[in-house]
Amino acid sequence: MRKKVAIIAFDGITPFHLSVPCLVFGGPHGETMFDVTVCSAERGPMRTTAGFDIAAHKSLRALAGADIVIMPTWHDDCRPSPPELLQALRRAHARGATIVGLCLGAFPVAEAGLLDGRTVTTHWAFADQLAARRPQVRVDEEVLYVDEGDVLTSAGAAASLDCSLYLLRKLAGADYANRVARRLLVAPHREGGQAQFIERPVPASATEGRLAQVMEWVQHRLAEEHNLDALAARAAMSRRNFTRHFRQATGTSFTQWLLNQRLTHAQRMLETTDASIEAVAQAAGFGSAISLRQHFRANVHSSPSAYRDKFQCPNS
Numbered sequence: 001m002r003k004k005v006a007i008i009a010f011d012g013i014t015p016f017h018l019s020v021p022c023l024v025f026g027g028p029h030g031e032t033m034f035d036v037t038v039c040s041a042e043r044g045p046m047r048t049t050a051g052f053d054i055a056a057h058k059s060l061r062a063l064a065g066a067d068i069v070i071m072p073t074w075h076d077d078c079r080p081s082p083p084e085l086l087q088a089l090r091r092a093h094a095r096g097a098t099i100v101g102l103c104l105g106a107f108p109v110a111e112a113g114l115l116d117g118r119t120v121t122t123h124w125a126f127a128d129q130l131a132a133r134r135p136q137v138r139v140d141e142e143v144l145y146v147d148e149g150d151v152l153t154s155a156g157a158a159a160s161l162d163c164s165l166y167l168l169r170k171l172a173g174a175d176y177a178n179r180v181a182r183r184l185l186v187a188p189h190r191e192g193g194q195a196q197f198i199e200r201p202v203p204a205s206a207t208e209g210r211l212a213q214v215m216e217w218v219q220h221r222l223a224e225e226h227n228l229d230a231l232a233a234r235a236a237m238s239r240r241n242f243t244r245h246f247r248q249a250t251g252t253s254f255t256q257w258l259l260n261q262r263l264t265h266a267q268r269m270l271e272t273t274d275a276s277i278e279a280v281a282q283a284a285g286f287g288s289a290i291s292l293r294q295h296f297r298a299n300v301h302s303s304p305s306a307y308r309d310k311f312q313c314p315n316s
Helices: 015-025 060-065 083-094 103-111 124-133 158-172 174-184 206-219 228-234 239-250 254-272 277-284 289-299 304-311
Strands: 003-009 034-040 068-071 098-101 145-147 151-154
Touching: 003 015, 003 060, 015 034, 015 158, 015 174, 034 060, 060 083, 068 083, 068 103, 083 098, 083 103, 098 103, 098 158, 103 124, 103 151, 145 158, 151 158, 158 174, 174 254, 174 304, 206 228, 206 239, 206 254, 228 239, 239 254, 254 277, 254 289, 254 304, 277 289, 277 304, 289 304
Parallel strands: 003 034, 003 068, 068 098, 098 151
Antiparallel strands: 145 151
C-alpha cells in the first residue's frame, strides 16, 4: 500500500525547498511507493521567490489522510504561522502522521507545539531566533537533521535533501534510497549528526586529495581493522593533522564516518543478498553478529533480521 505524502506550499515559497520532497518522494521512482500531494491554505496562484506563480489544487484538508506531512520551509522573516496551519499540523500529528519540518519549516512545526521538550534543528542563521521564540525546545544548530521519531527537522538547503533521503531510507530501505540519490546525483547518505558547516567541502589542496584517497581505500576494506596512525601515515600526515583535516572535510570524526560506512554496507547486504547475519557482520567489519545487532539497535532501531524482512528485494 502506497504511503500518502502531503507537502505544504504557501504564498512566497522558495521553489527549491518545495521541489526537494517532491523529487525524493515523487517522480517515476516513487509512483509505486508514495502518493504525493502538494496542498496549501491559500487558494489560487501563489507567488514564489523566483518570480513565477504556482497553484496547489488541494487544501489543507489533504493532511487528513496523509502518513507523512512535510513543511518544506517557511518565510524568511519567520513570521507567526496562521492558526489554520497550526491546527492542521496538530491534527495530523495527533492521528499518527509523521511531521517533517525542513529548513525554516521547523518554525511552524515548533510553533504548533509538536517539539516541546524535544530537540530541533533549522538553518544555523535562524537557530537563535527559534530558540528565543520557543524556549520549550532544544535547538541544535550544529547538525544536519534531527529524528525525534514522529517529528523530523532539518537544517537549510542541501540538508533538506539529506533529511528527506534519510526518511526515505527508513521507509523504503538503503538500497532504494541509494537508487533515488543516484538518480538525483546527490550523496546517498549524510549522517544527521554531521556539522552543518564544513570548512572545505571540496578538496582544495594535495592534503585533501590524499585524504579522499584514504577514504576510498578504507571503503574497499571495511572488513579490516583500521588504525588512525596507519591511516594518517598513508595520507602523509600526523595523526593530529589527519583527524583535524578529516573533520574539516566531512563534518564528523573518522570513527563515526567508518561506522556509518559499515552500517550502510550491512544494510545493502541485508537487502540484496541471502548472506547469513554472521557473514554480513564479517563483511561489513563488525566482527560478529552480536556486534552488528548492537550497532543496528543503536543506530537503525531494528535488528538485522527484522530489517531484512522489511526491505529485502524479492529477487535477492
